[in-house]
Amino acid sequence: MKTVKIDLVIERQENKLWGRVTYNGNLITDTAPTVAELETKIKKLLEDFEDVNPDTVEFTHSYDIYALFEHFDFLKISNVAKHAGMNPALLRQYVSGAKNPSEEQARRIEETLHRLADEIKKSVLVVS
Template identity: 65%
Template sequence: MKTVKIPLTIERGDDKTFWGRVEYKDNLITDQAESISELEKKIKNLLWDFEEVDPESVQFEHLFDISALFQRFDFLKISNVAQHAGMNPGLLRQYVSGAKNASLDQAKRIENTLHKLAGELQKAMIIA
């Protein structure tokens, strides 16, 4: 079975649910759920219903808005991420809450900071 990679855009709703959307063969498919795994399942079922794409063959590439990212990875401390990104923590909190929208440059700055921190974590070793 051939794997089908599909970008899944994930946003946080006002009620803190996850909203997702995919574009497949010029069709926009959307749904919402309490968790990302539930959202993936619902979108896969819709892909089957509308496009007959086997759910077992679908692999999603997650694209998060800033608010959904910090909701999904709630262990991230906003003030620490802001400090590493060289930005005002209050401004990042406004992006996360949805009070303000980040520019493309600011979003890339946050993304690059998170990737850098993840790289550092991958290199860490724990001894017992």
């Protein structure tokens, strides 16, 4: 079976996660309370409307800022802000939806998250 890689865009709307994919020029959307449930529902829609085997679908995720911090709830907003060199209150406003980040701010947050992830990947735990 050949894997089908599809970009799943995940956004928050009215306390739900909205997901959307474009496949063969068709926009497919659905909502769910969690990313895992959203993936399952979108795979089912891909099967129903596009005859795609759900077992072959692999999603890459693109998040709006709220959905990202909702899904990766172990991230502390204040710590991410500190590492990004930005005001924690401003990042909280982005996450709550009170304000939207500019492209530059979003890129800065994304680069910070990638840098932190790289640091974690390089970590080694030792058992003493």
